Amino acid sequence: MKERQERILGEIVSIYLETGQPVGSRVLAEQGRLGLSPASIRNVMAELERRGYLHSPHTSAGRVPTDSGLRYFVDSLMVVDANMRDTIEQSLTQHLQDEASKRALLRRASDELASLTHFAGLVWVRESNFSRILRLELIPVSSSQVLAVIVAEGNQIQNRLLQRPAHVSDEQLHRISVRLNELLCDCDLAEVQRRLQHEMDSDRLQVRKLLEGLKRWSDAPNESQSDLFVSGQRQLFDMPELAVIETVRSLMAAFEEKEQLLRLVEQVEQDDTGVKVFIGSEHALVNMEQVSVVLSRYEGPENIVGTLGVIGPRRMHYERVLPIVDCTARWVSRMLGGNIDG
Amino acid sequence: MKERQERILGEIVSIYLETGQPVGSRVLAEQGRLGLSPASIRNVMAELERRGYLHSPHTSAGRVPTDSGLRYFVDSLMVVDANMRDTIEQSLTQHLQDEASKRALLRRASDELASLTHFAGLVWVRESNFSRILRLELIPVSSSQVLAVIVAEGNQIQNRLLQRPAHVSDEQLHRISVRLNELLCDCDLAEVQRRLQHEMDSDRLQVRKLLEGLKRWSDAPNESQSDLFVSGQRQLFDMPELAVIETVRSLMAAFEEKEQLLRLVEQVEQDDTGVKVFIGSEHALVNMEQVSVVLSRYEGPENIVGTLGVIGPRRMHYERVLPIVDCTARWVSRMLGGNIDG
DNA sequence: ATTGGCACTTGCGGCGCTAGAGTGCCAGGT
DNA sequence: ACCTGGCACTCTAGCGCCGCAAGTGCCAAT
Structure with a gap:
């Protein structure tokens, strides 16, 4: 694309991001940074429209950047604010210092995304079953129940109540626990399943019920930990172009049903x-042509991976939001590397 | 109040609940269940308005029940559908059968409230620390960490990673675990604190760090379990009178900030x-004069208490919603009594 | 006490108009 | 060859107006 066209597209986009309104040749000329008359600008605008970067809502309105227009801006024209990163790091350091658990950390990360961008923050963590067991422990709870605790790779901790086999003393239970621990330690999921099955067949331990419970656990992903944190939805509705009941409904639907978001994520x-x-219609979310989604993958130790980012209006300051999401993702990755329980 | 006035108020309310529109004397008369002419009805309506049960948006609109009007209806006029309860029980039995954890159960209850009423379901559980310890177990995780698991009364289970004291073998850790278990079993929170302090002072076990971690745990309520479940918000925006951006914002704010809801709860x-x-302005939620809240307390075994209910439009079918909330609360109470982990 | 009739009030939808904004194109200047 | 001022054209948003429909309050008659 010609340099002249780029300059004009850039100006149009940045004014549009500010105001959300169509921008006309007049204001563009008066704003002065181009040194061109409205008429000249109009010619270029017409060309840009022919190429699909701009769009007129109607004859007597100005031009609005299309998704492609914004895309071009983000890919080629945008300059990220350099000292943005410092500001972000600072804010993150301040607010995300020492969180007790992984869940808490991720929730706070989502809050932080929301408060930095003033849009909706989003943190997703891949639903993961225990991968490789580091440790398994059975703890007697009552005469009818026993608590199974599994510590898996990446310090993931999961627990579940199982039915206690009748006529098994605490003492015996402890022995079974030790035995199972030896049996299943360092096994991945498939191996755990196999060995449990084998154990059940021979059933030397006479605790078929218990083993069944364990097996069922390893079958199903642990659904008790919801895995999508969303913060600051309400801020979206402060943007006039999103404060439309139609859009509101779609947004709420997306947040509640999650499937659509998960596909993206x-x-x-x-x-x-x-x-x-994902700008405007680039994500396939219906009725949400006015919103953009910015996401980044993050990665904790062993088996913890996920995606985080923000959902905001199509006209967001990408040059600010991109580094925010980027930094937060790195930060979260780093924090997850530290000492954190699951 | 005169029986005639009650009958008319009742009719107005039930038409209003259906349509959401002001109801005029004409339709009321034509509807036929009163056997009175529009003029007579008008007289009574005027009287009801003077008493504060009705309100005209303007001269040429019909009458809308005020909050007091609806209140009177709910308190004195309403007849709950008797076989409603069966339907509800049935649906609950079907969907809430065996949930693995307390959290899962409560979340499902919230979903169920939402799907039965088509409004937003709400379940709150009182944030509670462990009360009386039934069992404490320390599980070695790595060379630097140890997992503490506490089983408390009401089968509440909580776990936390603590720093592992240097130079303590798995063997020793197990002994410490047994010792601590004996020490703290059956103690309430205050007693736990006291004994931990005492133990730290003498420090016979040489594991000050570990004890400190435990103590800090018992100080702070366990914040990692968020305690308010909300489902089906989006359904609210299908009601035309709530699909107003102003109201939407307030609702979202209430759901996100939670303090206001908690006060109510x-x-x-x-x-x-x-x-x-709570009808209309009876709850003090700002900008939400168009919504009503129906809540009931539920109660699990030992120390688990909470509140659940729905948030819906002011014009909801109270005669349907009240038994739904009531039954769900009883049901949840019952289920919590069963075998469920925390 | 009830009711039909009538005058009065009020919001809402449709209509036409104007002002303002912005464009496209052309002809003339550099 | 490119830029620019000018002009005719188009479209929308806002305003005022009007008439319709709905509903009321009151009164006189039953």
């Missing part, structure tokens, strides 16, 4: 090329 | 007189 998990932007 | 926790209804 999983796309990002595939390739790990930093921050990914 | 705690009011209900105080007295346990079954279902409680």
